[in-house]
Amino acid sequence: MTGTGTGMCAGRVVVVTGAGRGLGRAHALAFAAEGAQVVVNDLGAGPDGAGASAGPAQRVVEEIAAAGGEAVAHGGDIATAGGAASLVTTAVETFGRLDTLVNNAGFLRDRMLVNLDEDDWDAVVRVHLKGHFLPLKYAAAHWRAQAKAGREVAARVVNTSSGAGLLGSVGQGNYSAAKAGIVGLTLVAAQELGPYGVQVNAIAPAARTRMTEQTFAETMAAPGADGEFDAMAPENVSPLVVWLGSAASAGVTGRVFEAEAGRITVMEGWRPGPTADKGARWTPAEAGGAAARLLAESATPGRVYGAR
Structure with a gap:
């Protein structure tokens, strides 16, 4: 199992969505290895969100139990x-509390914009963005009630964005929009829930999973050989998620981290760049001239994934 076994999360109850495979499974195992009791959520759907099966979640629960951990x-x-409300209820009724929510569930339906059907847009935005909002809403309501009852709350939320949400990704307009929305949701939630003892952060991971095997086929096809660092293993992302989900991350909220292989990057987001102020209304020609001068002074944007 992933983790140092230091007991960083001993006594904490952690919910991980989309935990039957890939990143979610790695996170669930890593939290359990650090002493957490884990609620393993997974609908058991296919890579495109179709179908359902109890098998993936139950297999992860069995892995955790076989290693001496506790999970449901x-x-x-x-x-x-x-579904989101019952997720919180399951944690509280099974283990008596809820301390950490890791929102990870998702799937892909990639198309270029002109070929992207409304159903493909709705389905991806639903599972990624709404699938973050609803568990966060019900977990936050639980923590707010705990705080108002005078109980100490040291709750953590780790949301899952993507480089596609930060920079854009050709052929993934629906996914990129949803993942960008998750960043916005994270920033708002961090401010709104801070008074109740809740910290909210996001990660933008890169790893080998069912979702990424086609997008990054060339760079992610082969795991590391025996004794060689497997740079694209999902387990590489989990240590940061475990730390963010633990009491050890006290004071860290409203931040976004990229995590890939052995690299962790704090993303700094949108900040004001060069500015011009006329002090009065611009004409279109003046506005265009000012914009051109400001662009010449500004940093070059990051390259959209898949751009030629």
């Missing part, structure tokens, strides 16, 4: 109010 499976659809 949850197969609800967290992009529905009922």
Whole structure:
């Protein structure tokens, strides 16, 4: 199992969505290795979101139990109010509390914009963005009630964005928009929930999973050989997620981190750049001239993934 076994999360109850495979599975195992009791959520859907199966979540629960940990499976659809509410209820009724929520569930339906159907847009935005909002909403309501009852809350939320949400990705307009929305949701939630003892951060991971095997086929095809560092293993991302989800990350909130291989980067987001102020209304020609001068002084944007 992933983790140093230091007991960093001993006594904490952690929910991980989309934890039946890939990154979510790695996170669940890593939290359990650090002493957490884990709610393993997974609908068991295919890579495009179709179908359902209890098998993936239950297999992760069995892995955790075999290693001496404690876990319970949850197969609800967290992009529905009922599924998200029952996720929180499962944690509280099974383990007596909830300390950390890791929002990870997602799938892809990649198309160029002119070929992107409305259903493909709605489905991806639903599972990624709504599937972050609803578990966060119900977990936050639980923590707010705890805080108002006078109980100490040291809760953590780790949301999952993507480089596609930070820079854009050709052929992934729906996914990029949803992942950008998750960053905005993270920033708002960090401010709104801070008074209740809740910290909210996001990661933008890169790793070998079912979702990424086609997008990064050339660079992610072969795991590391025996004794060689497997740079694209999902387990490489989990240590940062575990730390963010632990009490050790006290004071860190409203931040976005990229995590890939052995690299961790703090993303600094949108900041004001060069500015011009006329002190009065511009004409279109004046506005264009000012914009051109400001662009010449500004930093070059990061390259959109897949751009030629």
